[in-house]
Amino acid sequence: MQGFLNLNKPFDWTSHDCVARVRKLLRLKRVGHAGTLDPAATGVLPIALGKATRLLQYLPENKAYTATIRFGVRTTTDDLQGEIITSQPCPKLDLADVKIALAPFQGKIEQIPPIYSAIQVDGKRLYDLARRGETVEVPKRTVEIFHTEILDWREGDFPELDIAITCGSGTYIRAIARDLGAILETGGTLAALIRTHSSGFNLADSLTLTDLETQLQAETFQTSVLDAALQHLPTLTLPATTAQKWCQGQKIPLTLDFSGVTRVYDDEAGFLGIGKLQDDILIPTTVIKG
Structure with a gap:
């Protein structure tokens, strides 16, 4: 399982408590969160599942x-x-x-x-x-x-x-x-x-821990897709053969009108991960699929 869970953190729970509970409910080891909330606060606590934990650093900060x-x-x-x-x-x-x-x-x-x-x-x-x-x-x-x-x-x-x-x-x-x-x-x-x-998630779309348990029992729970909260980043689509080289860790020469962090896709496999365009070179920074 991989993707994001938009959790509505309950009162008097630490962010760590929430991660531990989600890990137990989903029987998943790789679970992390973005933006710590105090125990007395409630509301949106983005939870990353599986490979999505590697994307936490790229989520929007507002x-x-x-x-x-x-x-x-x-x-x-x-x-x-x-x-x-x-x-x-x-x-x-x-x-x-x-x-x-x-x-x-x-x-x-x-x-x-x-x-x-x-x-x-x-x-x-x-x-x-x-x-x-x-x-x-x-x-x-x-x-x-x-x-x-x-x-x-x-x-x-x-x-x-x-x-x-x-x-x-x-x-x-x-x-x-x-x-x-x-x-x-x-x-x-x-x-x-x-x-x-x-981090790109809204309270209106969040799930409580009770909601999560109910959906798991009904087998209706679905994570947000990996790139759902990364819409603030520019996108770059590579041809399949070039995308394969990038996924293998190779740097790709590219001349574009922007630089910095970008989402990387190919036409067949979809979202591949995060790259950094610097000095006309696309560098793999976080490869998710490939």
């Missing part, structure tokens, strides 16, 4: 989320899973102020990841260091926010904002919640998070 930010609260993890640092009602906070504070969160911004995150500092995961009580300086990183849209606003002692965010890879929505609360001087934390799009 992601989209719907998030709920709660104001008046700060936690150790920047979400409701952590210990409360401060809790101060802010019933006078209004949406107009939030909109003004949200304005800088557009385009390329600098962001300090949460101290409880999988980022490595000196070869050690930040969450491991944080759990041991070790204090480290978390380096800033540049991330990109493409679009934000306010979905709902709920007043109260601890007001909540529902927001849709489209962003680039590496963006921490928990950090946005924390930083927005800091700008408003109320404190803020992430109360809920759903990933609606990731």
Whole structure:
């Protein structure tokens, strides 16, 4: 079995938990995932099966989320899973102020990841260091926010904002919640998070683990084809004899008007894998079929 599974990750499961469950259900050793989700987040978790694990590195990086930010609260993890640092009602906070504070969160911004995150500092995961009580300086990183849209606003002692965010890879929505609360001087934390799009897959087309079990029992489960999430890459079709040489690892001289990573096909066998066109040479980088 090979291809992709668009999994709707359940709450309180790690991405590793999901991979282990899928591996057991499908009785398949080669299973991997794209774009780690925190246990408290739900939504799209692309799962690669069989040879598709070799294609994970080529999936598109953009992601989209719907998030709920709660104001008046700060936690150790920047979400409701952590210990409360401060809790101060802010019933006078209004949406107009939030909109003004949200304005800088557009385009390329600098962001300090949460101290409880999988980022490595000196070869050690930040969450491991944080759990041991070790204090480290978390380096800033540049991330990109493409679009934000306010979905709902709920007043109260601890007001909540529902927001849709489209962003680039590496963006921490928990950090946005924390930083927005800091700008408003109320404190803020992430109360809920759903990933609606990731690596070319959408929430509307996803399967829960229960859906997967049901389809397996009914023998109706089908993976996404290998190149389904690679539509952002250019395509190159080779004649059959040339394609065979490429699949055997040979570099193919080609003069084209583009360079870089490309999907490679032939007329008979279909999708063959990923190549890199450089200096008028097509180099095999990931051969899937041949």
